[in-house]
Amino acid sequence: MDRLMGIYNKLYRHYGPQHWWPGDTRFEIVIGAILTQNTSWSNVEKAIVNMKPYLEPEILHRMDVNRLAEMIKPSGFFNVKANRIRNFLDWFSGKGYSFSRLMEMDVEELRKELLGINGVGRETADSIILYGLGKPVFVIDAYTRRLFGRLGFDMPDDYDDVRVIFENRLDRHEGLFNEYHALIVRHSKECCRKKPDCANCILASDCAAAAEKY
Numbered sequence: 001m002d003r004l005m006g007i008y009n010k011l012y013r014h015y016g017p018q019h020w021w022p023g024d025t026r027f028e029i030v031i032g033a034i035l036t037q038n039t040s041w042s043n044v045e046k047a048i049v050n051m052k053p054y055l056e057p058e059i060l061h062r063m064d065v066n067r068l069a070e071m072i073k074p075s076g077f078f079n080v081k082a083n084r085i086r087n088f089l090d091w092f093s094g095k096g097y098s099f100s101r102l103m104e105m106d107v108e109e110l111r112k113e114l115l116g117i118n119g120v121g122r123e124t125a126d127s128i129i130l131y132g133l134g135k136p137v138f139v140i141d142a143y144t145r146r147l148f149g150r151l152g153f154d155m156p157d158d159y160d161d162v163r164v165i166f167e168n169r170l171d172r173h174e175g176l177f178n179e180y181h182a183l184i185v186r187h188s189k190e191c192c193r194k195k196p197d198c199a200n201c202i203l204a205s206d207c208a209a210a211a212e213k214y
């Protein structure tokens with residue numbers, strides 16, 4: 001079995017399913033993916049509560065951008081993020097505000113178009129594709145780099161080079177990619193923190209950093 005799959009199995013056995021991504025609709029997940037940039041999820045949740053009555057693409061697209069910014073204030077960088085949401089909606093309107101149309105698109109083409117939206121970076125685009133649309137791309141974030149770097153994996157600087165490592169070594173399945181990323185975040189928050197708790201880590205027997213007595 002590939003080592004990456006072995007690590008997944010240990011994390012899953014320990015933590016169980018994470019039920020990601022929190023969100024009642026695909027659109028709410030997209031908005032959450034944009035709002036979560038540079039802030040904690042608890043701040044995003046407060047912004048989403050404010051937005052709930054308006055969480056339809058056409059309604060939000062018609063809304064004055066200053067009003068939108070006011071609603072998402074708890075998520076921080078609210079003027080920037082309001083414009084990012086507006087940019088996404090400008091693009092999404094060209095698709096008839098239809099998630100079915102996005103889901104019919106080739107993943108690489110979809111990714112390319114999302115990355116063409118001002119303010120949508122690779123992690124955000126991949127979160128939208130994986131969690132919003134249920135398509136298999138592996139989301140890379142700072143937690144992934146830190147955890148797997150410590151475990152002894154080569155972590156190239158380029159986002160896509162890291163993403164391809166996971167996508168090539170694992171079965172390309174959206175359920176697996178969804179759960180794996182969520183488990184990485186969980187383990188990184190609870191155990192492999194900035195100051196890692198190696199003494200209580202389920203991955204310690206397989207970890208380069210623990211072996212060096214981190």
Ligand code: SF4
Binds near residue numbers: 150191192204
């Ligand atoms: S053993 Fe320590 S460094 Fe390695 S994964 Fe666990 S917490 Fe992180």
